[in-house]
Amino acid sequence: MIDEEITLKKLEVFLAFMRLHSLARVSEEVGQSTVSVHRALHSLEEGLRCPLFRREGRNLAPLPAAFVFARHVQRAVAETEEGIRQARELAGVEGRRLKIGSLYSLTLRCIPQLLMGLKLRRPELQVDLTLGSNQELQQGLEEGRLDAIVIGLQAPLDEARADARFLNVPLFEDEVRLAAPLGSPYAGRDHVDLRDLRGEKFITLGSGFVTAHSFDHAFQQAGYVPETVLRVSDIFSLINLVAGGMGYSLLPGRVAGFSSRIDLIPLDARYASRQAITLLLSTARERDPNLLALAAECRMYGVKREALPG
Known part of the structure; x- marks a missing residue:
């Protein structure tokens, strides 16, 4: 003994x-x-x-x-x-591999910059990136299949309703805009009144995506349910359909770089809808060195973004 x-x-x-x-x-x-x-x-x-x-x-x-x-x-x-x-x-805690989930719409600038910064902080770390909807990613985090997720939440965040199981690290807020094909009647406007589009056809993402939630929120503010002719499961198809003249949509400003074939026009302030891009991780693992490095990189990204002009 x-x-x-x-x-x-x-x-x-x-x-x-x-x-x-x-x-x-x-x-x-x-x-x-x-x-x-x-x-x-x-x-x-x-x-x-x-x-x-x-x-x-x-x-x-x-x-x-x-x-x-x-x-x-x-x-x-x-x-x-x-x-x-x-x-x-x-057990997925403090290993050499980190499983991160993200929205497709964040893969143009945000996620690549975060991953490059993370690799500088933790060169030995291997990262698995999973893309999906808010709903899919949150389920993956809750079930332990993902270590952290970067998703969009409807802004402003309601602290009273925050889930105590998860730590929020905000990166930035994104404005939702009208997505229109080039040369539409609304091109060149400083902003659009959603009530002017009452007779137009719309395309949106399926349920589970934060952008679908923003779509519904904006039209609730406008006081009517738009004619939705198509629901799709990924944002790239939605952008291409809008560009092809199938209908209008509401999309966050961050997708502007994905296509030069659509206009993103600001909404009238009465119908403004914003998304808070946020890192979520389990509070039980907030001292994990890999997740600490990721959270630090997210905070740095937010600071750099705020410092940009405009």
Whole structure:
């Protein structure tokens, strides 16, 4: 039986002393007082029921038993650390692989910049990127299939309704606009009144996407239900259908770079709808170094974006 006085923490202190040969230096390295370090070494001797050191003035000198014990302790601590690493990696915590979910509409600028920054912070990290709707990504996060997701939430965020299971790290807000084919009657306007489009046909994304929610929200503000002729499952098809003259839609400003064949025209302020692009991760894992690095990169992205003119 291993005596209860022998703990991994004391073994780590013991190995630090065998390497540094100084109570003061060990104290600095492990963040404990010299009295606590001395007490840990003394209690380790009591647990072993044999001496490991002899006093030499104010310091301790290792006995032959300490060197023999250190060789075995080194292997035991190394094996324990490796076991912890493998267990955490298998559980998806602090591994060398991070599973991130994102919206398709964020893959033009936001996600590439985040991933490049993350790789600079954590060069050894491998990233799996999953694209989907808000609903799919949130389900993946809740079920543990994803470690973090970058999604859009209807702005302004309601703190009272925030899910305590998840930590929110805001990146930026995006304005929803009217998406029209080039040369439409609304081209060149500073803004459009959605009530002027009452007789037009619309295309939108299916339920589960934040942009579908923004679409419904804007028309609720306008006071009518638009004629929706088609619902699609990805934003690229929607952009191409609008460009081809199949109908109008409401899309966030961030998709402007995906196509030069559509106009994105601001809505009248009465029907404004905004999306908060946000990183979500489990509060139970907020101290995971990989997720801390991702959160830091998201905050940096938000600061840089706010600094841009306009």
